[in-house]
Amino acid sequence: SKGPPPLPSPLTRAEALRRLTQAFSAAGLANPRGDARFLAEHALGLSASELILQGQAPLGEAGARALEEAAAKRLAGEPVARIIGAWEFWGLPFRLSPETLVPRPDTETLVEASLRLFPEPARPLRLVDLGTGSGCILVALLHERSHAFGIGLDSSRDALATARENATANGIGTRAAFLRGCWLDALSGPFDLIVSNPPYIGTGVIPTLDAEVRGHDPMAALDGGPDGLDAYRAIFSEIARRPRLLAPGGALAVEIGYDQAETVTALGRKAGFSDITLAHDLAGHPRVVTLRPSLS
Numbered sequence: 001s002k003g004p005p006p007l008p009s010p011l012t013r014a015e016a017l018r019r020l021t022q023a024f025s026a027a028g029l030a031n032p033r034g035d036a037r038f039l040a041e042h043a044l045g046l047s048a049s050e051l052i053l054q055g056q057a058p059l060g061e062a063g064a065r066a067l068e069e070a071a072a073k074r075l076a077g078e079p080v081a082r083i084i085g086a087w088e089f090w091g092l093p094f095r096l097s098p099e100t101l102v103p104r105p106d107t108e109t110l111v112e113a114s115l116r117l118f119p120e121p122a123r124p125l126r127l128v129d130l131g132t133g134s135g136c137i138l139v140a141l142l143h144e145r146s147h148a149f150g151i152g153l154d155s156s157r158d159a160l161a162t163a164r165e166n167a168t169a170n171g172i173g174t175r176a177a178f179l180r181g182c183w184l185d186a187l188s189g190p191f192d193l194i195v196s197n198p199p200y201i202g203t204g205v206i207p208t209l210d211a212e213v214r215g216h217d218p219m220a221a222l223d224g225g226p227d228g229l230d231a232y233r234a235i236f237s238e239i240a241r242r243p244r245l246l247a248p249g250g251a252l253a254v255e256i257g258y259d260q261a262e263t264v265t266a267l268g269r270k271a272g273f274s275d276i277t278l279a280h281d282l283a284g285h286p287r288v289v290t291l292r293p294s295l296s
């Protein structure tokens with residue numbers, strides 16, 4: 001007798017995840033398992049624990065299509081954060097847009113160093129984040145300092161809209177304002193803390209960056225001019241010219257490239273800062289310079 005052909009047993013989520021991990025591994029991706037998990041959670045609309053605990057459920061047709069689409073993008077070299085359109089920083093979720101840098105773990109060093117400068121959790125602080133991008137630095141600081149207010153400045157309207165959305169979604173929207181501008185030009189202060197992760201890659205070094213950075217992060221967030229130091233010069237010289245930008249006891253905290261500690265420190269001293277410290281990232285590179293002006 002000719003019955004219907006046996007139905008293929010439906011592909012489970014767990015099996016789909018295993019196959020995706022194998023495909024990513026075969027393609028030489030650096031983090032095949034992590035990438036596969038993130039994309040599966042995103043494509044299936046599941047939390048990390050749901051994906052594990054409900055792994056024996058069938059993948060389903062819609063899930064399979066969504067996962068295939070995400071996998072194809074990843075295999076074409078699109079970073080996971082760009083595919084998802086969001087990334088985590090300081091344990092908080094941030095939406096991304098084409099004009100915002102993907103938040104880097106190294107930048108948490110900047111948040112930590114900034115918090116160490118102002119250790120009292122309830123102190124009312126006036127902050128400004130220059131080149132705020134997704135807003136991740138400012139949002140993390142306002143999250144940790146419940147009496148602080150901050151301005152996030154950026155030259156990109158698209159980034160400002162994204163940052164505003166992230167501030168609201170993370171519950172600190174009423175303590176943050178977002179403004180379009182160029183470094184400190186339009187600001188009068190005084191600020192207790194001026195913080196920035198400016199573009200600091202030398203223009204000539206950009207072509208050597210990882211293709212996933214070069215092809216997907218905004219150049220305006222990376223290109224720091226011929227020697228990578230243009231932003232530091234602009235920020236430092238403006239504070240030297242208008243010392244009232246900093247409140248009494250105020251400080252500046254900037255992220256730097258792994259090999260820029262000496263040059264940025266020297267620029268800072270030249271601009272009249274005296275109390276200068278370095279903070280190191282998890283790889284042990286100097287990653288943050290904090291500066292306070294000499295008392296006059």
Ligand code: GLN
Nearest residue numbers: 197198199200201221222
């Ligand atoms: N750390 C980033 C990178 O390695 C650079 C960010 C920046 O220029 N501020 O791509």
